[in-house]
Amino acid sequence: MKHIPNRSISLLIVRLSLFVLWLAGIQVFLAACQEDQKKTSLERGNVLFYDQFDSLGETRWNISQQSFDSGTGATGTDFTNLLTSHVVEDNDACFTASNTDVSSIPSQLRMSVASQTLNCPDTDNVYQFSGGELRSAANFIFGRFSTKLQTSLKAGAMTSFYLYANELEIGIHFPGNDPTIVALSYRNGTVEEITPLNPNDHSQISNFNAGNRFHTYSILWQKDLIQWSIDGHAVLGIKNNVPENSMNLILSTWVNGDSSQAGIADSNLSAFTDFAFVKVESFP
Numbered sequence: 001m002k003h004i005p006n007r008s009i010s011l012l013i014v015r016l017s018l019f020v021l022w023l024a025g026i027q028v029f030l031a032a033c034q035e036d037q038k039k040t041s042l043e044r045g046n047v048l049f050y051d052q053f054d055s056l057g058e059t060r061w062n063i064s065q066q067s068f069d070s071g072t073g074a075t076g077t078d079f080t081n082l083l084t085s086h087v088v089e090d091n092d093a094c095f096t097a098s099n100t101d102v103s104s105i106p107s108q109l110r111m112s113v114a115s116q117t118l119n120c121p122d123t124d125n126v127y128q129f130s131g132g133e134l135r136s137a138a139n140f141i142f143g144r145f146s147t148k149l150q151t152s153l154k155a156g157a158m159t160s161f162y163l164y165a166n167e168l169e170i171g172i173h174f175p176g177n178d179p180t181i182v183a184l185s186y187r188n189g190t191v192e193e194i195t196p197l198n199p200n201d202h203s204q205i206s207n208f209n210a211g212n213r214f215h216t217y218s219i220l221w222q223k224d225l226i227q228w229s230i231d232g233h234a235v236l237g238i239k240n241n242v243p244e245n246s247m248n249l250i251l252s253t254w255v256n257g258d259s260s261q262a263g264i265a266d267s268n269l270s271a272f273t274d275f276a277f278v279k280v281e282s283f284p
Contacts, residue, residue, distance in 0.1 A: 093131030156265020177263030179211035
């Protein structure tokens with residue numbers, strides 16, 4: 001039998017060790033890639049649509065003929081007529097198409113509220129303010145819903161970005177009398193939970209003011225989690241009583257009839273909110 005020098009055996013052991021280390025490194029690299037891919041999927045999702053409001057696409061958005069009367073819930077839904085006005089619960093404004101504009105500012109949606117006496121076609125009431133609202137033509141169940149907006153700074157005016165169906169809601173609301181506060185809401189049944197929150201209390205957010213500049217707001221809605229984020233920072237999450245049925249996405253500017261929520265609207269009220277984009281993402 002041919003004798004193998006000890007030096008050759010040692011060299012073989014070293015090479016085998018290096019090969020094992022290389023294989024281990026490859027496994028670590030592949031695991032990291034998989035984790036990054038999962039993280040990227042969660043960060044980006046699969047984009048269903050991304051609207052920068054170059055125009056008001058009727059395939060995505062409509063002003064509905066839906067009415068709410070005294071909190072009893074929806075009385076009907078029809079997304080066929082963009083010119084129909086309507087009202088919502090606790091809202092002192094009549095929504096009209098003329099308060100929703102994409103032509104005054106390029107690649108932005110401007111929604112306004114104004115002092116204006118109106119008799120909404122689907123009610124018997126006369127309203128002293130007009131407002132604007134867009135409601136998605138599609139229903140969504142789970143995903144991430146994001147917008148970049150700058151709110152009005154007028155008392156009484158309210159801006160809302162939310163998902164809604166009968167007795168279901170997940171939303172972000174902005175009172176015009178205090179732009180340092182956001183109200184985070186969710187409902188799964190007859191009881192609505194509203195959490196007023198000052199983003200400046202968050203360690204990674206400073207000098208927050210919803211009316212001074214644009215901020216990005218996101219709602220992550222999963223089967224066992226709702227998470228609200230501002231400028232990429234999670235500010236609140238809940239895991240109980242999460243809605244599991246599909247909802248419409250709604251953007252609106254309105255006048256809150258409860259003065260404790262947004263202040264008292266001036267009789268000469270004129271205010272607007274600008275939306276830079278809306279993005280809807282689904283997750284595998």
